[in-house]
Each structure stands twice: as C-alpha cells, then as structure tokens.
Amino acid sequence: METPTPEQVARALAELVQEALMRGESVHVPGLGTFYVDHRGSTTERLPDGRVVLHPPRDLPAFTPEAS
Amino acid sequence: MSASLINQLAERLGCPPEAAEAALRQYIARLQEQLAQEGRASLPGLGHLVRSEEGLRFEPDASLAQAVNHRFAGLEPVVVEPPSAQAYRKTEVVPPEGEETEASKELETAEEVSTSPFYEVEPETPRVEVPPPTESPEEVEEAASAVEEAPTTPPPEPEPEPEPEASAESAEPTPPSPEPSLRPPRPPRFRVEEERRRGLPVWVPAALLIVVLGAVAVWFLLFSRPSEPEVVPPAPSQAEVQPTTPPETTAAAATPAADTAVETSTPTAEAPPPPAPPTPGDYALIVGSVTSQAAAERIAERFRRTLAERGLPVTIVATTTGGTTRYRVAVGRYGSPEEALAAKRQLGDVLPPDAWVLRIPSTTQ
Numbered sequence: 001m002e003t004p005t006p007e008q009v010a011r012a013l014a015e016l017v018q019e020a021l022m023r024g025e026s027v028h029v030p031g032l033g034t035f036y037v038d039h040r041g042s043t044t045e046r047l048p049d050g051r052v053v054l055h056p057p058r059d060l061p062a063f064t065p066e067a068s
Numbered sequence: 069m070s071a072s073l074i075n076q077l078a079e080r081l082g083c084p085p086e087a088a089e090a091a092l093r094q095y096i097a098r099l100q101e102q103l104a105q106e107g108r109a110s111l112p113g114l115g116h117l118v119r120s121e122e123g124l125r126f127e128p129d130a131s132l133a134q135a136v137n138h139r140f141a142g143l144e145p146v147v148v149e150p151p152s153a154q155a156y157r158k159t160e161v162v163p164p165e166g167e168e169t170e171a172s173k174e175l176e177t178a179e180e181v182s183t184s185p186f187y188e189v190e191p192e193t194p195r196v197e198v199p200p201p202t203e204s205p206e207e208v209e210e211a212a213s214a215v216e217e218a219p220t221t222p223p224p225e226p227e228p229e230p231e232p233e234a235s236a237e238s239a240e241p242t243p244p245s246p247e248p249s250l251r252p253p254r255p256p257r258f259r260v261e262e263e264r265r266r267g268l269p270v271w272v273p274a275a276l277l278i279v280v281l282g283a284v285a286v287w288f289l290l291f292s293r294p295s296e297p298e299v300v301p302p303a304p305s306q307a308e309v310q311p312t313t314p315p316e317t318t319a320a321a322a323t324p325a326a327d328t329a330v331e332t333s334t335p336t337a338e339a340p341p342p343p344a345p346p347t348p349g350d351y352a353l354i355v356g357s358v359t360s361q362a363a364a365e366r367i368a369e370r371f372r373r374t375l376a377e378r379g380l381p382v383t384i385v386a387t388t389t390g391g392t393t394r395y396r397v398a399v400g401r402y403g404s405p406e407e408a409l410a411a412k413r414q415l416g417d418v419l420p421p422d423a424w425v426l427r428i429p430s431t432t433q
Binding site: 003004006007008009010011012013014015016017018019021022023027028029030031032033035037047050051052053054055056057058059060061062063065 | 073076077080081083087088090091092093094095096097098099100111112113114115117123124125126128132133135136137138139140143144145146147148149150405406409413421425
C-alpha cells in the first residue's frame with residue numbers, strides 16, 4: 001500500500017468530496033478546484049392559467065475551477 | 069483546507085500523507101492531461117469535468133446530486149389552484165344594499181360586518197351589569213322622582229356606539245355619587261366597567277404568560293428526565309443498528325398495499341438480538357433505482373443473497389416523482405448520512421460504487 005493506484009485515489013477522493021458535500025462543507029482539491037454546495041431556495045412560478053407552482057428548495061453540487 | 073484533505077485522503081488510503089499527496093498530484097495531472105486532450109474527464113463517483121469556452125464545468129452524477137440534496141429529498145413541486153371565482157362572488161353578493169361603486173360597496177360591507185357584532189354584543193354586557201345596581205340603590209335612596217329618573221338612564225345604555233356612551237355614562241353618574249356620599253363603592257364599580265370596555269387590563273396577559281411559563285417548566289421537569297435514558301442508548305455501531313430493522317420491515321410489510329413501495333416479502337434470515345432498543349434509521353443506501361417493480365425485485369434478490377451473512381435488510385421503496393414511479397432498492401437503515409456512508413465504505417465491493425444515500429421517511433412505522 002506504499003503507492004496507491006489512481007483508481008484507489010479516485011475512489012477515496014470521490015468519497016471524501018461526497019461526504020463533505022453532504023455535510024454542507026466545501027472541499028478544495030489542490031490543482032483542480034473547489035467543490036461546494038449551492039443552495040437554491042424555494043421558488044414560486046405562476047402558470048398562465050392562474051395556478052401557482054411551489055418549487056421546493058434544493059441543494060446542488062457545484063464546482064469552481066482553480067484559477068490557473 | 070487542502071492539508072486536511074490530504075490527511076483525510078492518506079488516512080483513507082492507509083498511507084503516509086506525503087504518498088497520498090503525491091498520488092493525488094499524479095491523479096490530478098492525469099485528469100488535466102485528459103481534459104486538455106479530450107476536453108472531458110471523468111471523476112468516478114462524482115461526475116464529469118467538461119472544458120468549455122467559459123472554463124471548466126462540472127457535471128455532477130445523478131447519484132451525487134441526490135446525495136447532496138438529501139435534506140430536501142422527496143420534495144416535489146406543488147401546484148396550487150387559485151381560489152375559485154365563486155368564493156369571491158359570495159362575499160360581494162352579501163352586501164348589495166348601497167348602489168355605488170364596487171370599492172365603496174366593499175368598504176361599506178366591511179364596516180357593517182365589523183360593527184354589527186358590536187351593536188349586538190356590547191350593549192348586552194352593560195345591560196346585565198349596570199342597570200340592576202344603578203336602579204336598586206337609587207330606588208332605595210331617593211324618592212319616587214328619583215326612581216323615575218333611574219329607569220330613564222338604562223334606555224340610553226342599550227343604544228349603539230358604546231364607547232362614546234361609556235364616557236357619557238361615567239359623566240352622568242359621577243354627579244349623583246356625591247349625593248349618596250355614604251357610598252364609596254360606586255366610583256370603583258364604574259372604573260371596572262370602563263376597564264372592561266377598554267379591553268383586558270394589563271395584568272391579564274402578564275398572568276397568562278406566567279401560567280404558560282410555569283406549565284412549560286413543569287412539563288420540562290416531568291418529561292425531560294425520562295427521555296434522557298432513551299436518548300443515551302441510540303447511535304450504536306452498525307452491528308447494533310441492524311437488529312432494529314426487522315421491526316421496520318415487518319411493519320412495512322404489514323402496512324397495506326397503499327404504499328406499493330413496501331413489498332418486502334422476506335425479511336432476510338436475521339437473528340434479532342432482543343435487547344437492542346428500536347432506533348429506526350431514516351437513511352438507507354440505494355443500490356438501484358428502476359421503473360419496473362420486477363426489475364427492482366431482481367436487484368433486491370441479488371443483494372439479499374450477497375448481503376445475507378451481514379443481516380442487512382434489503383427493501384424496495386417506491387416513490388413517484390413527476391408522474392413516474394421509481395422502485396429503489398434500499399440496503400440497510402442508518403440514523404445519519406454519515407453512518408450510511410461509513411457503512412458503504414465498509415461494504416466496499418459488495419455495493420456498486422455509485423450507491424447513494426437517501427433519506428427514507430419512516431412513515432411506515
């Protein structure tokens with residue numbers, strides 16, 4: 001286990017990022033960028049026939065590339 | 069931030085941080101290379117990175133998106149119908165007395181509706197309280213002429229406009245009060261009346277507040293202690309969580325077919341250790357999501373076989389999103405998403421890498 005294979009690294013990184021995002025934290029991956037949670041509040045949409053649609057809030061995974 | 073990431077990575081990979089950092093660097097370099105060549109690179113378990121004119125764009129996998137959105141999982145858009153036009157008409161039709169513009173109509177009716185109860189209610193309370201005392205003392209004290217006056221005083225009271233009248237009344241009786249100077253209780257009586265007309269005295273809300281606070285305190289003292297021992301036992305290790313699931317699956321199976329979700333035929337061979345307290349978990353690992361129930365059963369059967377020795381419950385949860393029903397195969401029940409992810413890591417190769425955590429509302433319990 002001296003040198004982890006790329007697959008192992010990819011898997012561990014994915015797990016770490018997903019767990020951090022599920023906690024609502026952001027993760028900075030050096031050389032790549034930052035993963036974070038983008039929260040969208042609930043919205044209302046008025047349909048042309050007068051009905052109103054209430055869209056629930058949601059959390060979206062988002063990413064900002066590292067400036068390079 | 070990055071240092072903690074490297075440390076966590078090293079911990080997870082079981083190697084020194086330097087090796088983890090080097091491996092991560094190597095992996096990122098490969099990703100960047102791939103991005104430069106193909107304009108697209110895959111982050112397994114997370115999504116894809118796509119190079120576009122604006123820069124690097126991240127397209128998350130559905131499993132990641134659902135896992136991140138776990139707090140709002142299952143929430144669907146709600147369509148609200150507008151109030152029917154008839155409901156409006158009713159309120160407009162009720163007051164068609166004045167023939168003026170609609171706005172003035174509405175205003176008038178609003179006034180009438182608000183004032184009419186006052187006319188009826190307010191004069192009644194003074195009628196009950198005021199006339200008997202005013203009549204009886206005056207009859208006793210004064211002569212027949214005074215008795216004649218006394219009956220005249222009550223009639224004005226039932227008349228409308230209670231507030232201005234209240235002042236008029238208080239003005240009227242105060243002059244008589246000096247005549248029977250032997251009687252001090254009168255003025256206080258009127259003060260009480262005035263207070264009643266103005267509204268509740270200040271001390272009433274205060275007393276109510278104190279009573280409510282006292283009730284809350286009593287409730288807290290009575291019920292907080294028994295709940296503590298209940299809170300202490302939960303949050304056990306995975307082995308302890310598993311036994312809790314059989315009641316859930318059986319309960320789920322017992323609930324009628326209204327929830328087609330819960331067609332868990334066989335609670336897998338589990339030896340339920342009895343002492344474990346039932347701590348139902350809301351979170352499960354979703355290993356498959358299909359639109360056909362038969363396919364979901366096949367997937368569930370496969371996982372039941374592979375997970376048989378671990379004693380994890382495998383259930384099918386049906387959810388209707390946007391008109392289509394999806395049958396999700398859920399493995400295990402956990403108290404928190406972290407717990408579920410830890411279990412996923414432990415199960416390792418048994419579960420597909422894109423298994424995701426979903427909060428399953430435990431309405432079936």
